[in-house]
Amino acid sequence: MTxxxxxxxxxxxxxxxxxxxxxxxxxxxxxxxxHLLVLTVCAAVAxxxxxxxxxxxxxxxxxxxSREAPAVQGLAxxxxxxxxxxxxxxxxxxxxxxxxxxxxETYRAQxxxxxxxxxxxxxxxxxxxxxxxxxxxxxxxxxxxxxxxYRDQQLMRQQKLAEARSLLTRDPVGLTSRLDxxxxxxxxxxxxxxxxxxxxRSGWWIAELALAALALTLLSALFVLRDRxxxxxxxxxxxxxVLTVLLxxxxxxTASSAQDDLDGVRADLQQITDISRQxxxxxxEPAQAQRTVTEKSExxxxxxxxxxxxxxxxxxxxxxGLLVVVLPAVGLGLRLDNDYWRRR
Numbered sequence: 001m002t003x004x005x006x007x008x009x010x011x012x013x014x015x016x017x018x019x020x021x022x023x024x025x026x027x028x029x030x031x032x033x034x035h036l037l038v039l040t041v042c043a044a045v046a047x048x049x050x051x052x053x054x055x056x057x058x059x060x061x062x063x064x065x066s067r068e069a070p071a072v073q074g075l076a077x078x079x080x081x082x083x084x085x086x087x088x089x090x091x092x093x094x095x096x097x098x099x100x101x102x103x104x105e106t107y108r109a110q111x112x113x114x115x116x117x118x119x120x121x122x123x124x125x126x127x128x129x130x131x132x133x134x135x136x137x138x139x140x141x142x143x144x145x146x147x148x149x150y151r152d153q154q155l156m157r158q159q160k161l162a163e164a165r166s167l168l169t170r171d172p173v174g175l176t177s178r179l180d181x182x183x184x185x186x187x188x189x190x191x192x193x194x195x196x197x198x199x200x201r202s203g204w205w206i207a208e209l210a211l212a213a214l215a216l217t218l219l220s221a222l223f224v225l226r227d228r229x230x231x232x233x234x235x236x237x238x239x240x241x242v243l244t245v246l247l248x249x250x251x252x253x254t255a256s257s258a259q260d261d262l263d264g265v266r267a268d269l270q271q272i273t274d275i276s277r278q279x280x281x282x283x284x285e286p287a288q289a290q291r292t293v294t295e296k297s298e299x300x301x302x303x304x305x306x307x308x309x310x311x312x313x314x315x316x317x318x319x320x321g322l323l324v325v326v327l328p329a330v331g332l333g334l335r336l337d338n339d340y341w342r343r344r
Contacts, residue, residue, distance in 0.1 A: 032221070032225075032332055032335065032336050033336065035217060036328070036329065036332040036333065036336065038213075039217050039221065039329070039332065040325070040328070040329055042210050042211075043210075043240075043324050043325040044325055046207055046211045046321075046324070047321030047322070047324060047325055049204075049206040049210060050207040050211075050247060050321060051314075051321055052203055053203035053255070054313075054314055057196070057255045057259060057310075058258075058310055060193050060194060060196075061258060061262060061304060061310070063193045064194055064262065064265060064304060067125070068186070068189055068190035068194075068269075069190060069265065069300055069304065071124045071125040071186050071190075072183070072186050072187055072190050072272060072273060073269075073272060073293070073300070074118070074120055074121035075117075075121065075179060075186055075273075075276075076183065076273055076275070076276035077113070077117050077276075077293060077297075078113075078114045078179065079176065079180075080276050080286055080289055080290045081110045081111070082114045082168065082179075084107075084110045084286035084287060084290065085108075085110035085111045085143070086107075086164070086168055087286055088106045088107035088110065089107045089161070092147070107147075108144075111136075111140050111144075115136060115140070125182075127182055129182075132179060135167060135174070135178060136175060138167050139164050139167045139168055139175055142160050142161075142164035142167060143161065143164040146160030146163075146164060147161075183273050183277065187269060187270065187273050190266065191266055191270075194262040195262075204252065214324070215241060215245065215248070218237050218241045218328065219241070221328070221331075222238070222241075225335065234331045234332075234335065235331070236327045236328065236330050236332075237328060237331045237332070240323070240324055240328045243320050243323055243324045244324055246320065247320050247321065247324060250317075251313060251317045261303050261304075265304060268296055268300050268303075271296060272293050272296050272297065275292055275293055275296075276293060
């Protein structure tokens, strides 16, 4: 096969020839106007879907950081503080140290920590904490009376300690049972906030498909301008094509990375809750669990703080979305105005 024959075959069957054949029935002006319309629609749809979907991921991280994660951590810390207070008080009684001067500081500190923990999360959850607050107050009153007031009345002391134990462990209305229910509900809220729903997934699909359609239409418009109008590469359309590629890649990768972080936070919150609800059979376990929960909570805070850079990507996406709408309209609009609209 000669070089000329090969060139003729390529000229006939090349992608440019294929696309030229499909567009030959269109008048140039009408073809450019259709391209302008399709570019505007695709750009508007892509930018809107992209910004909405990305914003939802950002809001999920903010909600998790400001409300859901602190509430889950606070409930776990409250439960462990109550369990440790009860363990310390029971240990003092068993070792006959309850009446020794200076004893009991640990359980009182833990009761205070539990009360402060509930107070801190009151504005971070929409759950009703009134019942738990009332049970905690009753438990604190009973155990304090048993430990301090009835020092010389062993029967009354035992009765108050038994009452405190009942308030703590009675199922399903005891303090730990109520806290378990609050923890389950709060963990479900956190998981719902951290999970990408089908609406958000659909938004990303729409955005990516619209960006793909926009990129193909931009290539077609560039081809028409060079093939029919004898023009060099339109800088507005070229810039719009580069922006389209960037918008199809950077926000998606950033959102995917942020979603991975949210999945990790969700797993950490599940672990925090599980640790706080383990049965404790030895005196050292609640204290160790508190340290583990504190360390995990710090990890969660660091992971959520590391996502602050996604805000800059959102700003860049907003600017890029506006430009990807404006640039094709300006590029084709100016060409149509110079070559066709002014001549009518």
